[in-house]
Amino acid sequence: MNTNAFEDDQRQGLYRAIYERRDVRSQFLPDPVPEAVLARLLHAAHHAPSVGFMQPWDFILIDDLAIRTQVKALFDEANLSAAQRFAKEGDPRARLYPQLKLEGILDAPLNLCITCDRRRGGPTVLGRTAILEMDLFSACLAVQNLWLAARAEGVGIGWVSILDNQRLADLLSLPEHIYPLAYLCVGYVSEFLPQPELASRGWQQRLPLTQLVHRNHWQGDALSPTLNQALQTTQIPNYCRQEGIK
Amino acid sequence: MNTNAFEDDQRQGLYRAIYERRDVRSQFLPDPVPEAVLARLLHAAHHAPSVGFMQPWDFILIDDLAIRTQVKALFDEANLSAAQRFAKEGDPRARLYPQLKLEGILDAPLNLCITCDRRRGGPTVLGRTAILEMDLFSACLAVQNLWLAARAEGVGIGWVSILDNQRLADLLSLPEHIYPLAYLCVGYVSEFLPQPELASRGWQQRLPLTQLVHRNHWQGDALSPTLNQALQTTQIPNYCRQEGIK
Numbered sequence A, B: 001m002n003t004n005a006f007e008d009d010q011r012q013g014l015y016r017a018i019y020e021r022r023d024v025r026s027q028f029l030p031d032p033v034p035e036a037v038l039a040r041l042l043h044a045a046h047h048a049p050s051v052g053f054m055q056p057w058d059f060i061l062i063d064d065l066a067i068r069t070q071v072k073a074l075f076d077e078a079n080l081s082a083a084q085r086f087a088k089e090g091d092p093r094a095r096l097y098p099q100l101k102l103e104g105i106l107d108a109p110l111n112l113c114i115t116c117d118r119r120r121g122g123p124t125v126l127g128r129t130a131i132l133e134m135d136l137f138s139a140c141l142a143v144q145n146l147w148l149a150a151r152a153e154g155v156g157i158g159w160v161s162i163l164d165n166q167r168l169a170d171l172l173s174l175p176e177h178i179y180p181l182a183y184l185c186v187g188y189v190s191e192f193l194p195q196p197e198l199a200s201r202g203w204q205q206r207l208p209l210t211q212l213v214h215r216n217h218w219q220g221d222a223l224s225p226t227l228n229q230a231l232q233t234t235q236i237p238n239y240c241r242q243e244g245i246k
Helices: A008-020 A035-046 A065-088 A134-152 A165-171 A225-233 A238-243 B008-020 B035-046 B065-088 B134-152 B165-171 B225-233 B238-243
Strands: A057-062 A110-117 A155-160 A178-188 A213-215 B057-062 B110-117 B155-160 B178-188 B213-215
Touching: A008 A134, A008 B008, A008 B035, A008 B134, A035 A057, A035 A134, A035 B008, A035 B225, A057 A065, A057 A134, A065 A165, A110 A134, A134 A155, A134 A178, A134 B008, A134 B134, A165 A178, A225 B035, B008 B134, B035 B057, B035 B134, B057 B065, B057 B134, B065 B165, B110 B134, B134 B155, B134 B178, B165 B178
Parallel strands: A057 B213, A213 B057
Antiparallel strands: A057 A110, A110 A178, A155 A178, B057 B110, B110 B178, B155 B178
16 A cells, blocks of 8 residues: 555654754854755755646745845844843743843854745746635745755754844845745754753643644544554654653 | 764664655555554654643544445545536646546545544643644644654555535534544555656646745745755655655
């Protein structure tokens, strides 16, 4: 039945990338990413699925220190504002927020902005006739391809998501129809942490998967006992055990 | 420098999933996906990155034939409307559109709706303070993890993206703050096509990657000749050669 499945080693490689991938902020090394490796990462991103094969993405490689310094200033401003917001709302984690390092804009040797061309493919794109945001969603799939390929290459990626998009677009001279979807820090790392930093620092823990699976409706039919059992006993690979997930 | 990279076999597994993944519409087999496999796919999705470790996703497994039949009716309506739109606009591909099979809602043994809880993690989520859509983008990353894991397991996935979201939400009894991000058809397949069907049917071809890479600005600095060379000569794995990509 299942002759299309990968052999164990290759399947393991895919799962390992998924489980060992991290959002890197603090472990970047200054060593440049060789261009052959970078080309593999970009090809991986370019082979993501996209609505109507629209391929709405572009890749802006940013090595210029002056631009990265300006982006860092955008981050600092947004980060301060976010810290104040948590404090103002009385979030019990407000004191923790300023202690978290949330970007590696200048530490990483390379930044990469993955954009979405909202006009690519013309006014009507197959599969995008009901939900206009399908182009943005497609570009996200490219981000994840790149993120996983980077893990397999030993390269860390961190997504900086609080920049003012209009000012970022200005810094990168983006035309109006080009949306700066993901601003990524890219570089080799000293280590990939065994678990997400927001978990180890006590900001937020992983939710139990069984709470998130429904059958047929939101308040749905009961899951079969065997699926429930499988969800609870799935072997998360060894390298992920530190997180205490079963 | 790069001791964190995977060994060749595992790295190959990751790239193979990326390059051999397809948006499946026509090759679904009726065989059920074993619950152990399904659990692995859901765990893979659940280990996607998410803004502020928000994990905004839920997974609604839809095996009920009555619901799938209603979803299929939603699709048929949206598809007819899309066909008329291409015709009205005088798109030269308008005759091709109705010949394309764009879903496997009833062919696949299982449908899966991956949703996004817009309220999870409270009113202010770390990393989501500037761009509210970061929750939707995070849920997309979960879709891609599942899509790639499915390929490694020999399971095909097809994303049906033209459904009327409000009526889909009603069918699945979703609360108002739960957005039905991705409606997926899931099942084993007779084969994974060597290239995307929209390319082989002449709807849209893959864009040359070198046109999509910029340096520092949109109308940017020249790429280094070595990067340009690397982008053009990157070895796309053998199983992708049929597509004629270098």
